[in-house]
Amino acid sequence: MSEELKITKICCIGAGYVGGPTCSVMAYKCPNIRMTVVDKSAERIEAWNSDKLPIYEPGLFEIVKERRNKNLFFSTDIPTAIREAELIFISVNTPTKNFGNGRGRAADLKYVEDAARMIAETAQSSKIVVEKSTVPVRAAESIMHILRANQKADVRYDILSNPEFLAEGTAVADLINPDRVLIGGEQTDDGLRAIETLSWVYERWIPKERILSTNTWSSELSKLAANAFLAQRISSINSLSAVCEATGADVSEVAKAVGLDSRIGSKFLQASVGFGGSCFQKDILNLVYICEGLNLPEVAAYWQQVIDMNEYQKTRFSQKIIECLFNTVSDKRIAIFGFAFKKNTGDTRETPAITVCKILLEEGAKLEIYDPKVEAEQIFSDLTSASVTENPEFVRQAVKVQSDPYTAVERAHAIVVCTEWDEFQSLDYNKIYGSMMKPAYIFDGRKILDHDALQKIGFHVQTIGKKLNR
Numbered sequence: 001m002s003e004e005l006k007i008t009k010i011c012c013i014g015a016g017y018v019g020g021p022t023c024s025v026m027a028y029k030c031p032n033i034r035m036t037v038v039d040k041s042a043e044r045i046e047a048w049n050s051d052k053l054p055i056y057e058p059g060l061f062e063i064v065k066e067r068r069n070k071n072l073f074f075s076t077d078i079p080t081a082i083r084e085a086e087l088i089f090i091s092v093n094t095p096t097k098n099f100g101n102g103r104g105r106a107a108d109l110k111y112v113e114d115a116a117r118m119i120a121e122t123a124q125s126s127k128i129v130v131e132k133s134t135v136p137v138r139a140a141e142s143i144m145h146i147l148r149a150n151q152k153a154d155v156r157y158d159i160l161s162n163p164e165f166l167a168e169g170t171a172v173a174d175l176i177n178p179d180r181v182l183i184g185g186e187q188t189d190d191g192l193r194a195i196e197t198l199s200w201v202y203e204r205w206i207p208k209e210r211i212l213s214t215n216t217w218s219s220e221l222s223k224l225a226a227n228a229f230l231a232q233r234i235s236s237i238n239s240l241s242a243v244c245e246a247t248g249a250d251v252s253e254v255a256k257a258v259g260l261d262s263r264i265g266s267k268f269l270q271a272s273v274g275f276g277g278s279c280f281q282k283d284i285l286n287l288v289y290i291c292e293g294l295n296l297p298e299v300a301a302y303w304q305q306v307i308d309m310n311e312y313q314k315t316r317f318s319q320k321i322i323e324c325l326f327n328t329v330s331d332k333r334i335a336i337f338g339f340a341f342k343k344n345t346g347d348t349r350e351t352p353a354i355t356v357c358k359i360l361l362e363e364g365a366k367l368e369i370y371d372p373k374v375e376a377e378q379i380f381s382d383l384t385s386a387s388v389t390e391n392p393e394f395v396r397q398a399v400k401v402q403s404d405p406y407t408a409v410e411r412a413h414a415i416v417v418c419t420e421w422d423e424f425q426s427l428d429y430n431k432i433y434g435s436m437m438k439p440a441y442i443f444d445g446r447k448i449l450d451h452d453a454l455q456k457i458g459f460h461v462q463t464i465g466k467k468l469n470r
């Protein structure tokens with residue numbers, strides 16, 4: 001690598017779940033590069049500059065504290081950061097457009113466009129502009145149009161795609177030791193040179209053989225494809241969980257037997273109430289939308305099934321709860337264990353708990369919700385926007401958020417496990433049984449509890465993908 005490829009100043013537009021951790025790890029691993037993370041939200045930047053970071057990720061605070069104000073800066077001064085940087089990450093949100101019929105909805109690229117326009121208006125020297133956000137295939141073309149339309153003399157732009165594969169809850173570990181880094185760019189001398197420059201940054205701590213370069217469109221599509229494959233595995237095993245419940249097969253045994261095939265592998269084969277989170281559904285909807293636009297309806301329908309199966313699983317689980325409780329939950333107290341979309345996060349975006357709670361509330365249940373990390377206001381806001389009813393007071397009357405699981409279960413007819421928090425495995429279920437209405441039911445939507453032990457206590461237990469005796 002020639003010395004001239006080295007860069008010393010990077011700016012990242014967007015200080016969210018991706019931009020913040022990515023730049024913090026980069027600053028930690030590249031002490032000679034000055035990283036400036038900018039955001040239009042003054043509140044978010046203030047939090048990044050404080051002792052209470054805006055997001056929780058194991059190990060993140062320590063890294064930020066170590067590098068902040070040395071070679072890691074958080075700022076709202078977007079123009080200065082753009083002007084000074086040689087390389088700019090665009091790491092803004094790309095949410096699903098909130099109109100359409102629910103099948104194949106486009107990603108809203110307005111924030112990406114805003115970022116591109118800011119770069120075009122501000123840049124006075126050449127820049128490598130890197131799509132870090134998850135975008136539709138050929139989004140780089142739109143960014144290039146905006147940049148070139150405003151291009152000043154002596155300023156050149158190279159656009160790269162460098163999607164992020166971190167998972168919430170393990171972001172720092174994923175960034176320090178990724179399976180791969182993907183860099184897509186134009187296959188021209190200039191494009192290849194830009195790829196080499198970004199690759200040089202990652203090579204400061206990542207072995208070169210894990211850095212993969214492709215053309216721009218392959219890279220953009222690979223991110224959507226990776227999330228689609230991961231979600232597809234969950235929907236596949238969940239579809240089989242319904243067959244197991246109807247036949248006496250056990251989905252855990254099936255998953256183990258299937259996963260031991262080295263061609264298949266065992267990861268992401270855990271049956272559950274369904275997947276959630278901000279990315280899987282959004283990215284598959286986007287993939288479906290792209291396929292429909294390309295006049296590939298069969299391909300669109302194929303991927304749409306992954307989402308439909310996830311909806312089916314959430315609804316199927318909720319209906320089973322109602323059926324078991326003598327076909328009515330009206331005025332019954334039901335304890336909900338866990339509201340986050342997965343353990344070790346307070347994130348509730350697209351969490352299956354919303355669907356389960358919505359269905360139970362529509363049937364007249366009274367819910368007592370306990371989650372160790374999710375704030376009560378977040379739960380009320382999620383359930384209110386799930387439009388259980390037009391009356392905003394309804395949710396407040398039918399739902400209580402408890403800060404202790406033992407309070408949540410008092411006089412409850414049933415417990416529903418929606419999130420796989422470790423602490424649910426070590427609760428005193430004898431004590432819990434004693435304080436519940438009888439018969440007492442547990443619906444384990446995450447398959448984390450000891451079902452035999454619970455049955456011995458006297459609980460009626462239902463879980464995903466296994467017919468239990470009582």
Ligand code: NAD
Binds near residue numbers: 015041078133
């Ligand atoms: P986020 O909502 O947490 O953060 C985005 C930030 O961008 C916000 O703070 C917002 O204020 C800021 N922003 C928007 N427009 C701006 C502008 N014009 N100028 C300055 N700041 C602006 O989003 P996120 O979770 O970090 O996701 C970012 C992208 O990365 C998305 O495309 C997402 O799909 C993708 N992604 C997310 C994850 C994840 O686990 N969250 C993982 C991989 C990829």
